[in-house]
Amino acid sequence: MKKFHHAHFTICHALFAGFFSLSLALLPTTIFSQDSCTENHRILYLMQSGDTKTALEMYQDYYESHQKHDRELLQQIGMVLLDQGYRSSDPETQLLTLFGAGISANEKTLYIIEEGIKNPQPQLQLVSLNLLMRFQNEYADEALIQAMSSPALIIRLECAYHLCEQKMPLAVPQTEALMNKLDKEFLPLFPQFYAMVGDDRSMKILRRFLANPDERVRIETIRCIALYGRDDLLPAVRLLATHHNFSQLETCAAALGVMSDKTSLPRLQELTSSSCNNVRLAALYALYILGQRDACAEIAHHAKTGDLFAINLLGNFPGSEDLLWTLSQTDNTQIRINAALALLERQDPRCLPIISTILIPDMRDIALLKLSSRGKSLSSWKVVSSAKENFAKNSIDYEISLAMREELLNKSINLPEKDFLSLAQCLFEKEQNDLIPALVDLLENLQTPDAIALLKKYQQKAGAPLIRNYCNLALYRLKEPGNYGETLQSWVLQQQHTDLIRFRALVPRDLQTANTSYQLTPEETSRLLIGAFEALTQNQDDHSIHVLLEAIKNGNPKNKYALAGLLIRAAE
Numbered sequence: 001m002k003k004f005h006h007a008h009f010t011i012c013h014a015l016f017a018g019f020f021s022l023s024l025a026l027l028p029t030t031i032f033s034q035d036s037c038t039e040n041h042r043i044l045y046l047m048q049s050g051d052t053k054t055a056l057e058m059y060q061d062y063y064e065s066h067q068k069h070d071r072e073l074l075q076q077i078g079m080v081l082l083d084q085g086y087r088s089s090d091p092e093t094q095l096l097t098l099f100g101a102g103i104s105a106n107e108k109t110l111y112i113i114e115e116g117i118k119n120p121q122p123q124l125q126l127v128s129l130n131l132l133m134r135f136q137n138e139y140a141d142e143a144l145i146q147a148m149s150s151p152a153l154i155i156r157l158e159c160a161y162h163l164c165e166q167k168m169p170l171a172v173p174q175t176e177a178l179m180n181k182l183d184k185e186f187l188p189l190f191p192q193f194y195a196m197v198g199d200d201r202s203m204k205i206l207r208r209f210l211a212n213p214d215e216r217v218r219i220e221t222i223r224c225i226a227l228y229g230r231d232d233l234l235p236a237v238r239l240l241a242t243h244h245n246f247s248q249l250e251t252c253a254a255a256l257g258v259m260s261d262k263t264s265l266p267r268l269q270e271l272t273s274s275s276c277n278n279v280r281l282a283a284l285y286a287l288y289i290l291g292q293r294d295a296c297a298e299i300a301h302h303a304k305t306g307d308l309f310a311i312n313l314l315g316n317f318p319g320s321e322d323l324l325w326t327l328s329q330t331d332n333t334q335i336r337i338n339a340a341l342a343l344l345e346r347q348d349p350r351c352l353p354i355i356s357t358i359l360i361p362d363m364r365d366i367a368l369l370k371l372s373s374r375g376k377s378l379s380s381w382k383v384v385s386s387a388k389e390n391f392a393k394n395s396i397d398y399e400i401s402l403a404m405r406e407e408l409l410n411k412s413i414n415l416p417e418k419d420f421l422s423l424a425q426c427l428f429e430k431e432q433n434d435l436i437p438a439l440v441d442l443l444e445n446l447q448t449p450d451a452i453a454l455l456k457k458y459q460q461k462a463g464a465p466l467i468r469n470y471c472n473l474a475l476y477r478l479k480e481p482g483n484y485g486e487t488l489q490s491w492v493l494q495q496q497h498t499d500l501i502r503f504r505a506l507v508p509r510d511l512q513t514a515n516t517s518y519q520l521t522p523e524e525t526s527r528l529l530i531g532a533f534e535a536l537t538q539n540q541d542d543h544s545i546h547v548l549l550e551a552i553k554n555g556n557p558k559n560k561y562a563l564a565g566l567l568i569r570a571a572e
Contacts, residue, residue, distance in 0.1 A: 039058070039062055040070065042058065043058050043059050043062070043073065047077055048080060052552065052553065052560065055077070056077075056549055056553040059077070060546075060549065063542075069542060069545055069571070071571040072571075074545065074567060074568075075568050075571045077564075078104065078567040078571070079106075079108060081552070081560055081564035081567075082097055082100050082109060082564050082568075083112075085097030086101075086112045086115065091121060092558060093561060094116070094119065094124060096558055096562045097112060097561040097562075098112065098113065098116050098124060098127055098128060099127075099561075099565065100563070100566075101565060102127075103530075103534075103562070103566060103569065104564070104569055105569055106568050106569070107135075109565070109568075110140070113128050113131045113132050113135075114128075114132070115128075116128030116131075117132065117146070118147075122152045122154055125147070125150060125155045126154070126158060129147065129155070129158055129162065144159055144168075145168075145170060145174065147159045148163075148178065156178055160175040160178055160193055164193040164194070165196055167196070167197050167198075167199075171193075172201045172202055172205075184214065187209075187212065187214060187217045188216040188219075188220045191206060191209055191217070191221040191223075191224040192220070195225060195228040198230055203232060203233065206221055206225065206230065206233060210222070210233070215245060215247060215248065218240070218248055218251075219247055219248060219251045219376060220376075222240065222251045222252055222255050223251055223254075223255065223376055223377070225255060226255035226258040226259050229259065231259060234261060237259075237261075238252075238256070238261070238263070238267070241256065241264065241267055242267070246274070246374070247375045249271060249375070250276070250278045250279045250373060250374065251282075251377055253271050253279060253282040253283040254282045254286060254377030256286055257282075257285060257290060260290065265292075268290070269283075271283035272284055272287070272295075272298070278309065278373045279375075280298075280302075281302060281309055281310055281313065281378060282377045282378065284299050285299065285316075288317075299317070300317075300320065303323065303327065304327075306332065306335050308335070308338045308381075309373060309378040309380050311324070311335065311342055311380070312338055312341070312342055312379055313378070315343070315345030315346060316345070318346075320342075320346065321343065321348045324340075324342050324346065325339075325350045327339035328343060334381075334382070334383055336354060337354060337358070337381060337383050338380055338381050340354035340355055341381055341408075344412065344415075345411070349415050349416055349419040352412075352419060355408060355423075356426060358405060359405055359427065360427065360432050366383050366385050367384045367401040367404075367405075368381045368384070368404050369382045402434055406435065406438045409435055409438055409442070410438070410442065413446065417446075417448060417450065418450075420442075421450055421451065421454055427439055428454075431464050433466050433467075436467055437470060437527050437528070437531075440470040440473070443474065444477060452475070452480065455474050456471070456475065456480070458471045459471035459475060466528065469488075469528055470528055472488055473531055473532055476488050476535055485536075488535065488536065489536065491532065492532050492536070492547055493547065493550060533548065533551070533563065533566050540570055540571075544570060545571065548566060548567050551563055552567065
């Protein structure tokens with residue numbers, strides 16, 4: 001996405017008035033006289049009046065007579081639609097407008113995104129923040145600081161996160177002011193913020209956190225010091241590693257390994273004899289990182305006893321594949337699943353029979369929940385059955401489960417190609433629709449002859465329109481010879497009356513996987529429609545613009561606000 005230069009929010013309304021209001025400053029005083037008004041002005045006047053259909057019919061007549069698109073006028077039409085959606089009080093329209101503003105990738109939409117941050121709905125605020133991060137300039141930064149005054153705590157925390165992530169000059173003062181206003185229960189959220197910045201003030205606060213009486217604060221601080229490589233605090237971590245709190249010792253051991261502190265080798269050796277199993281495992285893994293490969297044998301011994309944390313660690317060790325495969329054959333469901341997931345990390349195709357039962361739920365309908373140790377250095381997976389029933393009333397839990405399954409699918413691409421394609425074919429045959437978007441993206445990125453052949457095969461699959469159309473979209477984007485473009489355009493026009501632009505639930509940051517964020521994530525069918533429009537938009541040819549205009553003119557009225565953003569992009 002290209003970078004942009006943006007107008008400050010305080011002049012946005014003036015900018016808007018300059019292009020889109022009915023003020024006499026924009027349009028000639030003769031706008032109300034049809035005899036002297038230009039054709040472009042009449043189209044814009046109709047758009048402003050809300051008569052979108054007539055305006056677009058007039059524009060299409062203009063195109064027929066000139067045989068050429070007026071791209072500046074098309075961008076103005078898109079901006080008028082976005083501004084109308086921005087002024088709507090309907091939450092769904094506001095969300096779609098925000099999506100359109102973001103997808104337009106145009107600096108003139110910045111005022112819409114800035115106003116979204118002030119919206120009383122936290123969801124819209126979070127989405128606006130995510131979109132605002134694409135605008136790397138001082139005006140977007142100022143809007144971010146203004147958002148720190150939001151009445152919603154989650155918004156202020158998210159703003160603090162972004163300020164610290166970008167190491168902005170006011171990041172630490174703003175974050176510290178927020179921290180001081182909150183109850184002490186929220187303190188464990190803040191070490192990451194200061195560790196990201198790493199300036200003198202942040203380091204002083206982190207040192208203070210290391211002496212905090214709350215174990216959770218100390219553990220999170222140690223973890224973040226290691227995560228962000230704040231070696232200046234390494235002596236303090238060494239000192240804490242001499243204490244007797246098991247959770248803290250586990251975190252310290254892991255941190256000393258991550259920071260490659262060979263000075264701590266004697267202490268880590270001592271910790272391998274701890275009475276706490278998690279401390280022993282963390283110390284052994286730290287020793288392994290520091291070059292003592294014999295530590296792997298001890299971790300393998302713990303894994304053989306059924307320790308799920310140890311089994312998960314084996315996924316990092318070359319040569320552990322046969323043991324993991326043996327463990328994956330046990331009757332214990334928790335051991336079997338964790339071993340198969342570790343085997344997947346080792347890129348061993350023997351994991352596939354079990355991984356398939358997670359990606360393609362059977363009668364047990366299992367899902368996974370990620371568990372962490374008290375010291376947060378170890379993790380394992382808990383198997384939950386009857387997932388659909390359990391998640392029926394909780395969209396966030398469902399979204400987390402889906403994100404984890406998508407992550408497993410992404411890791412499966414590292415298996416030998418024939419094994420991955422075998423899994424892909426099974427997903428297609430079972431019509432596992434919730435994973436089809438991610439699967440088709442992987443096949444499209446693979447771009448091997450066999451992957452393309454599989455896309456072509458299922459582009460013809462009868463009775464599975466979602467699969468058929470996703471494969472068609474991928475083949476169109478790959479520029480494969482065939483009538484994929486015509487098929488795509490035909491499908492888009494068929495769907496224009498359907499309310500397909502819907503969005504999946506937003507997942508809280510602490511529950512996100514590496515591939516998720518606060519963004520608008522359309523549902524499967526909706527995602528296909530938007531992906532199709534985006535693919536057509538990238539061509540920026542006359543027929544693709546015609547398809548967009550038809551969908552805006554005759555399609556679902558609410559969809560036009562999102563499509564307006566694509567129109568702006570197509571007309572660049």
